[in-house]
Structures are given as C-alpha cells and as structure tokens.
Amino acid sequence: MSALKMAQCGITSSKTVLVFLNLIFWAAAGILCYVGAYVFITYDDYDHFFEDVYTLIPAVIIIAVGALLFIIGLIGCCATVRESYCGLATFVIILLLVFMTEVAVVVLGYIYRAKVENEVNHSINEVYDEYNGTNSNAQSRAIDYVQRQLQCCGIHNYSDWQSTHWYEESKNNSVPISCCKTNTGSCTGSLTHPEDLYQEGCEALVVKKLKEIMMYIIWTALTFASIQVCTISTSI
Known part of the structure; x- marks a missing residue:
C-alpha cells in the first residue's frame, strides 16, 4: 500500500512539473514573439545600412517557434492531465523538432552576425552619399535617425561629411543638425564649433547595434532550447 502511494505521489509530482513547464512554454512563446518583433522593428530603422534581408530569417523562425510553443503548451497540458501516452509522445517529438x-536559429544568428560588419561597410558610404537633408528622402531620414539615436556623426567622425555631395552643394561649412549634441541648444551644425558635435562615427556604432540585435536572438534561442531539454528529460 505504501509503495502504491509513493508511486501515485511520484506521478502527481511529475504531472505538476510538466504542467509548470508548459506554463513556462506559454511565457516563453510570448517572449520569443516579442524578441522577433523587436528585431523586425529595429531592423526597419537600420535597413538602409544592411541590405541583406536574409538576416531576418532567424527573427522569422523565432516568431514561428513562439507561435508553435503556444500550441505545444496546450498539447502538453492536455496530455499530462489526461495521462495520454500518445499525447505525451507527440509532445516530446514536437519539442525535439522545435x-x-x-539550434538552427543559433547557427544562423552567428552566421549573419559575422556578416554584419562587411554589409555595413559596403553600404554606409552609399547611404551618406545619397543624403540630401530632406524628410522625403529615405536615406536622409535614416541617417538623421541613426545620428540622433546613437549620438554619432559621419561614418568615422564628423569630418566625413566634407566629402559628401550634400556638403559640397550646401556650401555652408556645416554638418546636419542631427550631429549636434543634445545639450547644446544653440548648435547649428557648423564645423567652426566642433565641440558641439558628436565626435564618434556612426559606422562602428551601427555595426555594434546590429550585432547586439543578433545576440538577442542567439541568447533567446539558447535559453529556451535549454528549457526544452529539461522538459524533454522530464517527459521521457
């Protein structure tokens, strides 16, 4: 009788753990979808500096996995409560696929992360050359946004603006207002007052930002892959 109670207690404990892990899956699904959406939104702000749209593949997969985890959590809960071995087997198989x-997301993340610097180096000069200072110009909006957000100016520093078409045509010995430091209200972008301008170039900061985005995907995938290993071990 005592052995039977212990067995029942063990089954109850396993079911409780599985239900808890399924709840974690639902939370994980929400986080994965959030991370994927964040990558899409951030990429949209920097897409002029990184033309390879295939970089978004890991983000697409992350969102798809997040959606699938909602379904997996439901299957897992139902199979656990009903003690359906067929359901649990399906649950484990789907978990293995996910x-x-x-793992594929992690690999792709590292591959595309390694390509970021070359992509930015290749495209950033062209983007700056197409700057015309108007809000209707996509390149101008992208550069002004990046310079304000990352607090940078030019490709390597503010002097890079002197070799752009915009600088040659404007002939006012200044850089865009977006190069002005936020705490200098009287800044006009004039090169006669370089102390009012951001000193760091944008290229390195854009590369850093894009690499950080890819690391978000990599670490998110690694974290939830680890959780799934624990779940599979518990389910078997």
Missing part, C-alpha cells in the same frame, strides 16, 4: 529549429 529544439532542432532553435
């Missing part, structure tokens, strides 16, 4: 997908 785990392999997340």
Whole structure:
C-alpha cells in the first residue's frame, strides 16, 4: 500500500512539473514573439545600412517557434492531465523538432552576425552619399535617425561629411543638425564649433547595434532550447 502511494505521489509530482513547464512554454512563446518583433522593428530603422534581408530569417523562425510553443503548451497540458501516452509522445517529438529549429536559429544568428560588419561597410558610404537633408528622402531620414539615436556623426567622425555631395552643394561649412549634441541648444551644425558635435562615427556604432540585435536572438534561442531539454528529460 505504501509503495502504491509513493508511486501515485511520484506521478502527481511529475504531472505538476510538466504542467509548470508548459506554463513556462506559454511565457516563453510570448517572449520569443516579442524578441522577433523587436528585431523586425529595429531592423526597419537600420535597413538602409544592411541590405541583406536574409538576416531576418532567424527573427522569422523565432516568431514561428513562439507561435508553435503556444500550441505545444496546450498539447502538453492536455496530455499530462489526461495521462495520454500518445499525447505525451507527440509532445516530446514536437519539442525535439522545435529544439532542432532553435539550434538552427543559433547557427544562423552567428552566421549573419559575422556578416554584419562587411554589409555595413559596403553600404554606409552609399547611404551618406545619397543624403540630401530632406524628410522625403529615405536615406536622409535614416541617417538623421541613426545620428540622433546613437549620438554619432559621419561614418568615422564628423569630418566625413566634407566629402559628401550634400556638403559640397550646401556650401555652408556645416554638418546636419542631427550631429549636434543634445545639450547644446544653440548648435547649428557648423564645423567652426566642433565641440558641439558628436565626435564618434556612426559606422562602428551601427555595426555594434546590429550585432547586439543578433545576440538577442542567439541568447533567446539558447535559453529556451535549454528549457526544452529539461522538459524533454522530464517527459521521457
């Protein structure tokens, strides 16, 4: 009788753990979808500096995995409560597939992260050359946004503006207002007052930002892949 109670207690404990892990899956699904959406939104702000749209593949997969985790959590809960071995087997198989997908996301993340610097180096000069200072120009909006957000000016520093078409045509010995430091209200972008301008170039900061975005994807995938390993071990 005592052995039977212990067995029942063990089954109850396992079911409780599985239900808890399924709840974690639902939370994980929300986080994965959030991370994927964040990558899309951020990429939209920097897409002129990084033309390879395939970089978004890991983000797409992350969102798809997040959506699938909602379904997996539901299957897992139902199978656990009903003690359905067929349901649990399906649950584990799907988890294995999702785990392999997340491993693929990590690999792709590292591949595209390594390509970021070359992509930015290749495109940033062209973007700056197409700057015309008007809000209707996509390149101008992108550069002004980046310079304000990252607090940078030019490609390597503010002097890079002197070799752009915009500078040659404007002939006012100044850089865009977006190069002005936020605490200098009287800044006009004039090169006669370089102390009012951001000193750091944008290229390195854009590369850093894009690499950080890819690391968000990589670490998110790694974290939830680890959780899934624990879940699979508990389910078997």
